[in-house]
Amino acid sequence: MIKKINSNNKINRNFKLTALLTALTITSSFPSIAEIISKEQVISDITYLAGDDLKGRASFSTEIDQAANFLAQRFADIGLQPLKATTTTKNPALFLQKFTVNQIKSKTLSVTLNGQEINPDHLAIATTIEKLNWQQGNAKTHIVGANDDMRKTLTQLNQSGGQHLVIINSKHEKAFNAYQGYFNRGLTKLSLQHRGAIVMVLSDESELETYTVKASAEITEQSLTNVVAVLPGTERADEIVLYSSHYDHLGMTEDGKKIYNGADDDASGTTAILNLAQYYADKGSNKRTLMFSAFTAEEIGGFGSKYFSQQLDPDDVVAMINIEMIGKPSKFGAGTVWMTGMERSNLGALLNEKLVALDTQIYQDPYPEQGLFYRSDNATLARLGVPAHSFSSTQLDKDQHYHQTSDDISSLDLTSMHKVIESLATATQSLVDGTVTPTRIDKEQVRAQGKIY
Structure with missing residues (x-):
């Protein structure tokens, strides 16, 4: 009886030791937040984008052009390519995708x-x-x-x-x-x-x-401008993983006295794609092509994503990670994120496989009654069959700052936001590596766009 107990204890100790070593090995493959994304750079980017000098980045304004130039310069400095170029360029103007509406x-x-x-x-x-x-x-x-x-x-x-x-x-x-x-x-x-x-x-x-x-x-x-950058894949360059956000917002109040800074909506998401671009460019090991797009005119009808979708073959886009309002903790806790339309593809399940080691997950949209799947730029690509989803942390049912002049830097939790960016970098690594491919969205099950308004 004593030998049996000792034998079991030894087996249990060995099992626990093996499990611990396995967990440490898995965890070690995920760098810390500081190793993935510079928090100082995150703060610098969002401070500029949500600053008073840009006066709320309204469509057709001088200030939204300033924001576009800033984004283009960041992409150029990172060392990315413009959409139509074949070599790395330092000319920021080539990242500007201009069109008219x-x-x-x-x-x-x-x-x-x-x-x-x-x-x-x-x-x-x-x-x-x-x-x-x-x-x-x-x-x-x-x-x-x-x-x-x-x-x-x-x-x-x-x-x-x-x-x-x-x-x-x-x-x-x-x-x-x-x-x-x-x-x-x-x-x-x-x-x-x-x-x-x-x-x-x-x-x-x-x-x-x-x-x-x-x-x-x-x-x-009227003229509008997307800002689009590309990091070519090393092996499967014809397959695209798209990271996107919208960088426009509401401008100023009618009397011109207050600014809709749009810190959360969506300077937070735009900051995320800048820093994800920096991260993957520094790694330089992406097998699939990565595309980073800051869309204009989301707030007035999603025209940036509509034009963008006509400039490439949507069948080449493996997945769209549209980042929308990640500046505050979600109802699931600080640093967590949820996605819209999780039931429409298996993208969420694939991303969550990478997050097990971090003891977190991407949650299903907790506000289905809000129709959020259709309220951001992902809907345009989803209508074309792309596994296109928006990722957010906002508590939309409680957020007192949404589309208000109080949506400024002071309303954000930058530590939570930083953690979300890190989680998205970890979660999407399998897409970047080309080891997983999500199912396509059924175009017939996505509500059509209006023809008149």
Whole structure:
């Protein structure tokens, strides 16, 4: 009996020793935070991007161009290549991916229903057509009753395109006013390929015998800029792992007195891609090609990612790691991150395999009711079949700084943010090495983009 007990103890000791050595060996393959990413550089990057001098990095502003030049210089200094180049370049201008969009501003709108002119306060329009002159039969007509789903109706019309007159019961006045405010600010379209219009009328009319609609809009072109850099793969250069963020934000308040610094949204994510680029460039062992893209115009419709997606073959993109608001601890703890659309591919499971040794994981989006999968640049690439997901730590249901002027450096937890960047570097190593390939997203299961707004 004594020998048996001693034998078991010896076996248990040997087992524990072996397990400990194995754990130490595994853990030793993951450098510390300081070895992966310089915290000083992280702080330097986000301090500049979220600083008052950039005045909130609004699309079409002088200051967003300053931000783009800063990002381009950082990529050049790191030693990356521009998207279209074949050799390393020190010319920052080559990292700037310039394109134009169409800004559409409604100028005039008048409507009569059954011979009665409608109060302009009860009208709204989204259009990609410069002039409308509708009479009976020129447009498809729709009645949204008191118990109908107004948002669903408008979404379906937007996705189908064409010309539509929509009569909306006054029970939906609050929602109507929200759409009206959105449309009145003007629309931006990357392309005018789909010409169409939706005219909304807040009215309790339930039978429509006659109508007239007259409207005009002004369409102008404006320039925008993505910043894109490439670290070519050593063995599988035709396979791309894309790290992305958006670097635009909301600019300033209407009175020009306060700044929407956008420290978390999304200077934090942009800082992450800069420092991940630095890390992988320093290692120089990536078998797949790594691409780092700072998108513009996410806040006004995701036009940067839309244009970018047309400049390469999406089938070449193995995965998209879109980093969005990582400046504060998540509900799962400091330094942890969650991802949108985890159920749409096995990317999350593959990334978590690398995080076991760090005793952490990437969590599933805890806010499914917010529809976050569609609210960032990943959605554009997901519609093309790319395993494209956003990675975030924000507690969106509690964040008092989201889209507020208080979203500045002082609201962030830079230690937690630094740890998130380290975790993403560790988690995505298998993608970089080419040892794993995530499943593609089913394009048919991703909601289509609107054609009109």
